[in-house]
Amino acid sequence: MAPVFSHPERHRVAVLVRDGLLPIELGIVHRVFGMARDAAREPLYEVVTCSYEAGHVRTDADFTINVDHGPEALAEADTVIVPASHDQHQLESRGILSARTAEVLAHIRPGARIASICTGAFVLAAAGMLDGLRATTHWMYCDSFARLFPKVTVDPDVLYIDEGRILTSAGVASGIDLCLHMVRLDHGTAVANDVARRTVVPPHRDGGQAQYIRRPLPEPQVAATAKARAWALDRLHEPLSLRDLAQRESMSVRTFTRRFRDEVGMSPGQWLIRQRVELARELLEGTDRSVDQVAEDAGFGTAVSLRQHLQTALGVSPSAYRRTFRTGEAA
Incomplete structure (x- = not known):
């Protein structure tokens, strides 16, 4: 059988795609690694796409892609990347790897670097590759991921996690961050920055997934402290003490604190900070206030206080958050 890679002296990257592929994630890998060049402008990577067998692979769009290589490409790859697929319901609901997928993954040669983009992490986790490691995936699926794979430590706030041989990234575009990170590891900052400039993306993004997640607090079923919460939401700009809140419900501070925690799942102080962070996000996005x-x-x-709380909650400064999300002339 002829070799899959025509330039074995280059770092060989194989992208394993499945039915339901998100085309953007395949494009990310080919773009970032494909743009990496040495000082003589020679390619530093060779990237091939493979699937369970050569042929047509469905995407989540209205077109298919034609894949020339089957799993034999995995046996020659230095790096294997598994993008997301919308056809992975069994993985997302039960955490079970099919016998066919296990057979395909067995082609990966020992020592190869393995990475996932978005919910591709479910494949690695179901195969046991992430046991005992930290990992991330798209924030919308982190809760189910943690439930299905208790041996994996899930971090929902980061853009990617590097555990050495195994790397995982968050939703879709964070695949760019992860691929740039791998180029940086392989060939240094200058090469990675050149790829970023040519792709017109930042070489490194501040913060993590947290800044992209809206986290409205659920309204409790029992409402013994509801009056106090509604009153506080209208006065977030004012200094609010625990005694102020307790008085709205005609309770002692001790009783109010206990009831509040039972209903909301956090202390009144934590709740106030969360609400103020959400308000600050709205103001940074939707107004030109300083x-x-x-x-x-x-x-x-x-x-100073705002910066501290936003950094803790979202991993970014107010100015960085506004640059990312502000629309209009005041951006």
Whole structure:
């Protein structure tokens, strides 16, 4: 059988695609690794696409892709990348790897680097590759991932995680971050930055998935502290004490704190911070108020306090968050 890779002296990357492929994720791998060049402008990687067998693979769009290689490509690859697929219901609901998928993954040669994009992490986890490691996936699926794979430590807030031989990334575009990271590891910052410039993306993004997740707090079934919460939401810009909140429900501070935690699942102080962070996000996205004004309007008082709380909650500064999400002339 003829070799799959025509330039074995280059780093060989195989992308394993499945029915239901998200085409953008396949494009990310070919674009980032395909653009990496040495000083003589020679390609540093050879990238091939493979599937369970050569032929047509369905995507989640209205077209298919024609894949020339079967799983034999995995046996020659230095790096194997598994993108997401919308046809992985069994993996996402039961965490079970099919016999066919297990057979395909067995082609991966010992020592090869293995990475996933988005929910491709379900494949690695179901194969036992992530047991005892930290991993991430798209934030929408982190809860089910953690439930299905208790041996894996799930971090829903990061863009990617590097555990040495095994790497995982969050949703879709974070595949760019992960692939740039691998280029940086293999060939240094200058090469990775050149790829980023030519692809017109940042070489490194601040923060993680947390800044992209809206986290409205669920309304409790029991409402013994509902009046106090509604009152506080109208006054987030004011200094609010625990005693102020307790008085709204005619309770002692101790009783109010206990009832509040039972209903909401966190302390009143934690709840206030969460609500103020969400308000600050809205103001940074939807207004041209200065960071000092946003800090005051959201109840943090000072820009320093706002920065500290936003960094803790989202991993980014107010200015970085606004640059990412602000629309219009004031961006």
